[in-house]
Each structure stands twice: as structure tokens, then as C-alpha cells.
Amino acid sequence: MTETIDTDVLVIGAGIAGVGVAAELASTHKVIIVERENQPAYHSTGRSVAIFLPNYGNDVIRTLNHFSAPMFQQRDVNLFPEPLLTRRGALTIADETGIERCHDLIRNGINVEEISVDHAVEMVPILNRDHIKAACYQAEAQDIDVNALHQGWLRKAAALGVELHTSSEVVRASRTNGCWLIETPDRIFRAKTVVNASGAWADVIAGLFGSKPLSFTPMRRSVAVLPPPEGYDTRGWPVVDDANDSWYLKPDGGRLFVSPCDEIPVEPHDAYVDDMILAEGLYRYEQAVITPVNRVERSWAGLRTFAPDRTPVAGFDGEVDGFFWLAGQGGYGIQTAPALSQFAAMLIRQQSLPDGLAKIAPRLAATRFQPSKG
Template sequence: MSADFDIVIIGAGIAGVGLAAALGPGPRVAILEQEARHGYHSTGRSAAIYIRNYGNAVIRTLNAASAPLFEQGDASLFPHPLLTPRGVLNVADEEGLARHEAMLEGSHGMEILTREQALAMVPALRPEKLAAAAYERDAQDIDVSALHEGWLRKARANGATLMVGTPMLSAARVGGRWQIETPAGALTATTLVDAAGAWADDVATRAGIAPLGLQPMRRSIAVIPAPEAYDTAGWPLIADSAEGWYAKPDAGRLYVSPTEEIPVDPHDAYVDDMVLAEGLWRFEQAVDVPITRVERSWAGLRTFAPDRTPVVGFGGDGFFWLAGQGGYGIQTSPALSALAAALVKGEPPPDGLEALLPALSPKRFG
């Protein structure tokens, strides 16, 4: 294998693999992944759902720009649809009304429901706790594995090399190229792309680039049996508008998250039992679903920039940031992959995304 590349991407999650696929044939590309398999951390632990009204104004623009790939697919990469119907029922108690109204501001396609309509949709909700409800019909489940694997096949067909179990130990800019040290030997590249998720600031530091203050946040989820008293097969995802919990039915179970955001250092995330218990308690206050046991649980990391907007662009000589996607990395990946590929190759941004460049640029942090 050659050790000389045009582009070396650090991280084989949805960001790094999506970029490698979008770069197309021509550039010599390597993807370095520190873990023994690709997509081990955030990508592999995502209960992803495509919610068009999720996130700030920049995220919502990226959501919209990602719709064509999700809706139309690509039969050569994704033999089955990437989206399946789900819907999201947003609910609020009296204390959460202000957050509920704020969530509705700027949203599109949101249906305001009466209490009776919400209860007909999810009969397990406690009527006395239901002060407001709104339904996003267009929200859909994303087949994350199919998306990730399809892009990896495309990247490899383009000639990209995936190197798992190969962390970047250090990197230095020498003579207009990056000299990259790994346990497998030294590599060189014209462009070094930091798509390392929770480790993005650490990778930048090892390359002599100032970190941006990206913060990994832990979020956990529990799997519990679906309540025997109800048929959950047709339920939407149910989300507390105040972000105290959400619950997603799937195959006779409920996936319940406390939706916590606990700042942590980058690591192989694990569940904090007390935080999980508190979230499950909040869920129990809103629904008539007693929790008798937790079948399994896990945690993942969602990494945010200080302004909760992704970082995409050159932040040094040949050093490109593709990080800080927060909880929106899967659903914005089609747009961010296409945009990042254009910027890396020095091409015009895709239609409708050029106006986002100042808000995404790493230079906005000074």
C-alpha cells in the first residue's frame, strides 16, 4: 500500500465515510480509524430519526438539503429505502409549555393536536399531565447502518483505503504536506481532515492546530418491554418538549432516553445508572407505563461546538475541520458530506449552502 495520499481523513464514522464517498474518484484518500471497526462510537449508537424541525436555523437548512438523498435514495448504494415512517409526537406538561412554544417557533409542518387527539395516538399518556401536543408527521426513522455501509462501499469503489485500529499519533506540516505518524507507519497527505467526533479537538492538538472547544456530551438510553396493556406498533416517537425524556417504540420494546447532556472527556461512553433512573422516572410521570425492568442500556457521545453549530472548513494550512455535529450528525450527513467535499476540492458549494459558510467556518471562533 502506498503511504502517500492526497487526503487523509481521521475518523470512520458517518462524517468521515460520507466525505470519502462524496469526494468521488480521483483523489487518493485514506480513512484512519482508531477503533477496531468503523462507526464504533456515535454512529454505531445512534437511534437516528430524520426530524426536519430539529436543531437551530443552520441545522434545519442542512436537514432540508439532506432530504433528496434520504427520500430518493441511490439504488446502487442503498438497495432498500433509507427512511421508514415514524412521526414525532411532542408533548408538554404545564411546566414545559414555554419550551413547547419555543420549539414550535420557526417549525414547518407541525400539527397542533388537542389532548384528545394526542391520547388517541398514544393512549398511555396521562391526561392530567398533558397540557399541549404537536405532531410532526414527516419525521422518519433512518437506517443508519445502510447509510454508513453504502457510503463505505462507494468510498472504496472510488479507491479510498480504510485503516481500522490505526489512530493518528501525531502530524506535522512539512514542505506543504502533512507528515502523519501512526502505529502502522508514516503517511503523507496534502489535506488532513479532522472528522474524529468526540476526539476532534484532541486530533487537532496532535497536529499542532488550536482546539476549538468542542465538547462531547454523554447521552444514554434504556430498552424496556413495551407495556402489555397497549399496542405500541403504530406509536410515533414521543418526545417531551422540555427535553426531559423521549421514547421510541420498536419491535415490542420501548427505547427510553433521559436526553441528558453531561459534559465528559472523549471515551468509550457508559451509562450512569442514577442519571438513567432519573430519566426513566420523568418518563413514568408522563405515561401510564410502569417500568418493571430494563433489558439493556447504553450510552453515546454527541459533540457540540460552543454555538451548537457544526464546524466545516479549513482552519489551518491543509487542515480541514468536519466536526461538532452534535445530535444531528446522521440526518445532516448528506448535505455536510457534499459541502465538505466541495470545499476540500476547492469547488463551489452545493446550491443553497453557500450562505451557511460563515456560520460553519472554524474561523468564526477567532
């Protein structure tokens, strides 16, 4: 006989979104996480090259960045013994076609400093001086230790009694007497509330619960790992991005992570690199530097999933009872995770939101795509 396990909240997905909201809810609710893969953080979370950048994203994302910052900066040392943030800095450079976008960032960003071409090359000596027509710098940009954040929340969740079931793909769901019955290959879970934190699979999961899809689009993003350029010490270099978002460079552990900033719409899957797309991106990168790409040590790809308006979805479904969306974080999922986890937990608990989060709640709601009941 198939085992049935009761819980208050069932979270689908053990990436940063699912684990974060589970850890937040566990002090007041019994929570279970189910994950279709054999380990948590297998897809987007485990493949993220994350930077905390206050100016990243639209105004909703920037508000979430603002509310996330205190948790990163004043971390719970019992959960996160080592700092979650490391000073990095972000340098944006522009060729002739990107000058206006660079100037727009300077005008509209917070603490964005316009710098000279000489200063940019001084920061990152492999840059091609003749290629750069404008540059700016954000000193507040910091590396995020994604694994430490995810593992810390897993520890918190486990300490509060959260169960994590891996290799547990949801195959069927039905609602009876105000509760969901969620079937996996070897168990049935009964829950009052289901949180859909399944990333690229969010619309697929929604269909199992009778909810209409919100038209999320998984986008593939690729990264190449290059050996350190001979004769250069990359320690202390900032992350460098092109104003037109055609490539970025991030030093990491003595090597260079270079991405073509690709956003290729794909179906949900275990993402892999398209060699042609990667080669085209590396060619664009080579135009901006004086060191050729002679060897790629390895490469990988991940999925960044966006809602139609490129703003995350966090809220109850407008038509299906007990079904909560937490998806569509796109490229902002790690740096907004503390705020979105707290936001989602407060909605599920039916608590009042802080003014800043209450103001953006309608723009995060699932009901902006699906009408409310009645």
C-alpha cells in the same frame, strides 16, 4: 522500516462524517480513512437513535436538513437497496411547565400541527392524559436506517478505491514540503489534506497537527431499552418527546427506547451509562405514562459532541495549512450527514457552493473560532 503510503486526502475517523466525506471525495481524489478503533462507527454513529426531523436544530441545522433530504428520499438504490427513511411521526407533549415551548414549536416550526390531548393519547395509549397540557405533531418525522447509510457509503468509498485502516490511531503529525506526514503505530501516511472527522476527539487530534482547539464539548446521552408494555401494540406509534427535553420515547422492534435526554459534559471516552442519571430520566418518563417501568432489558450511552455555539464545524483551519475540520455535529450528525459530506467535499475541491449552502458557510467555518492567517 515503517511503510509510507501516499494519498491526496487522509480522513481521521470512520464514523458517519468521515465515511461520508470520503465517499464524496473519492471520485476526484485518492482518499484514505484511518480509524483508532478496530471497527468503523464504534462510537457515536453506532449508538445513534436517529430521526430525520426537518424542524430539528437551529436555522443552520435546518438548512442542512433541507439539503440532506433529497439524498435520503431519492437514494441511490445501488448503494442503498432498502429505504433509508421509514415513516414514524413525532409527537411532542407538554406538562404545565412546557406549554410555552410547545406553542413556540407550533408557531415557528414547519408543518407542525397542534393536536388535542385526546388525539395524543389516541396515538400513544400509554400516555397519562392528566399529565398533558399541550401537544403537537410532526408527520414528516422519519426513522433513519443509520447502519444502511453508513454501510452504503463504505461500499461506495471502497468501490472508488478508498482504503480503510482500522486500529490506526494517529500518534504524531508534521508538515513538510506542503504535505502532512501522519504517523500511526505501524504506518506513515503522506497527505496534502487532512480531514479531522474524529468526533469527540476532534480537539485532541487538532493538537497533534498544531491547531488550536475549538473547545468542543462531548456530551453523554443515555438510552434504556424497555420491554413492550403488556396489552399494547407499539407498531405505528410515533416518537414521543417532552417539550422540555427531559425525556423521549422511541418504539423500535417491538421495544421502547427511552432516553433521559441527558447532556453530561465528559472527556472523550468509550461512553457508559450513569445509572443514577438513567434512573432519574426514567422517573420523569414514568410521570407522563400510565405503565410503570418494571424492567430495563439493556442500556447504552454515546457521545454527542458540540461546538460552543452548538453548530457543526466544517471548513479549513484558519491558521494551519491543509487541515480541515468536520466535527461538532452534536445530535444532528446523521440527518445532516449527506449535506455536510457534500459541503465538505466541495470546499476541499474548491468548488462553488449552492446558494443555500454558501449562505451558511461562514457559520460553519472553523475561522469563526480561530482568526484567519495574516
